[in-house]
Amino acid sequence: MGYVLPAVVFFTVFAVVPLVLVVVLSFTSWPGFGDIRWTGLDNWERLIGDERVRESTGITLALTASTWLTQTPMAIAIGVWAAGRQRNRAVLSTIFFLPLLMSSAAIAVLFHRFLDPNYGMARDLGPLIGFPDGNILGTAHGAFLVIVFVSAWQWVPFHSLLYQAAARNVPTVLYDAATIDGAGRWDMFWRITLPQLRYTVVTSSVIMIVGSLITFETVLLITGGGPGGATRILPYLMYSAGFEAFEMGYASAIATVLVVVATAFSLLIVRFSGFTKMRSTLEGM
């Protein structure tokens, strides 16, 4: 078992220990310097009664749901298409996957500039999508949609890649048999491709949901949690508590909530999707 030692040490030092420390800190008051003061359940009582935490939780869940609902269909469509043998497929796929190569921060900064009403494109683009003044980032629903759109633009390529690989693995004999039975392309997608992709849907969904629960830099750089707190998701609230208000104890309590929620989500998905049974979808196996 010696070969797992580096991984275990790495995981312990960089994941388990910080995690434990965060939980411990959530029972203390600490401004980031000086003595750490034990405050028992104070942070947790405050967290439960905190209107801002409640708002942020709602926004986070709404963002997570919107993310999953927009990205999953797009990623499956693009992935399945990219797994085919069409002309131009390779060239177009390469272009689709480009956002994957860019850093989140760079993407966020670009979109922020792009959406400025005076020096960006918002005044020209806004009227086409229901924002006559170009005031997209300045409205609560506009800012929320921007975050959903930018994360989709950034992450759909990655999930498409997962689906492309999975779709390539679907045995061609299944399609051949279906063709003989007179099935059209639409039938084949619903009755063969999609069922064969179900474990990929689980994998992709876990990554997507956990990822969107901890979205941060997109919000920090594009909306700053605004306007008026409309995109103040939990990770942003945690950042604000920790590094603007320097309330490390309270920020740790928020962080603990995030860890618990994200872990619970991924466990639930895996449990109720039958993923653990690991039935093979490959023919004859």
Added chain:
Amino acid sequence: MTAPRTIPRRTFLAALGAGATALATTSCSDDSNGSQAAADLDSAGDPAQASGELDVWVLQEDAVNPVSRASLDRFFGGTDVKANLITEPNESYRDVLQTIIDQDERPDIFFNWGGGSIRSYVRAGLVEDLTPYLEEDSEFKNAFLQSVLQAGQIDGAYYGIPMRTMQPKLMFYNTALFDQVGLEVPTTWQDFLDAVDAFAAEDITPVAVGAADQWPLLMWFEYLTDRLGGAQVFQDIAEGTGEGWAHPAITRTVETIRDLVDRGAFGDAFASVAYDDSGPLLSDGRAAMMLSGSWEYTNFLEDAPGFVTNSLAWGPFPALEDGEGDPENVAGNPTNYFSVHADSPLKEVAINYLKQEMASDTYVQDLLDVGDIPAVANIETLIEGHEHEEYFGFVYAMAANAPNFQLSWDQAIARPQAQPMLEAMENVFLGNLDAEGFVQANEDAAS
């Protein structure tokens, strides 16, 4: 004008009560009788008698860093004290300072914004109380603008010495647009409202504001509250005395802002505008007025020098006819301060450095040359003949004559309350909160 001074001997004799422990490194005798101790104390602030390293932490700024370096060289040149100027970018300065303030690598002298930026360090006993030094030596104290020195007070004591420019907030105007609608630059609130209506009718954004970054909105709250209710209103909020946020002046401020937004004073897309894009709106002729810090002038000079020469005007925030506040009051960043770490072994030397250098003609002149207007008293003659004399003279007089120089609210109140406050302000501008809701949001954050 303040000439470089020699330090009166009695100052250090008097100061010894406060900082006896700091003498360990400068004491060169194990003789413990009284007269010997007095002699040690006397030489405590003299860099020639001291040795060791002195770390001075500042923001990384290409223009100002050489000025600080030169001043350290003047004071410590030829001594056994090695003065290190440690620069840190603005974005990370607060975090790094926060992490290191009670570590061995701590600074001896450190740059800060006064108020909330050091309040927690002060209360943790990490910052040297400079009150005895200032009270003991009136020349030292009077060398600085008193309103600025006071703005840096925490719990009634002085912890910072002004070390660079003052940044009062003031109105900037595009006179080309005022000519276009046939109006003068406003001096009273009624003039201002007339101008807002005139520009709105012409489809010119009356006032540029970078609401997307939240903090630019703060300036409107600061000035309106001061003009309507006077300086005491916010003092009470910051100290948790009096009526706090429930003061009627706060309600009137919120209502005034709602009225401005409804008149179209800030245009239709202000909530999407980032601060960085708000200044260009004025210099491009897309907006007619802007409330901003004195630093905006430097931005205009860099980005639109033609605008500065041809159509930039400035003035104080308009007086409100029925307001209780003194129209000479100023809001902004009074200045940046140098504070001395309470655990610094070279504490006395550090304080002596601040005494000798921070108000010296050479230091003031160097700062003026790089575009800073230091909070040093009686420097009018040094400003005379300066390339930007008109603007510098105005800003200096504005700060020098201000009965009260209000530190930016987000710096002045406790940190955990700042973010909810800014968010509530944004919601007032967006029309999501009325006065009652605004007061409630701030009281919730404070509880």
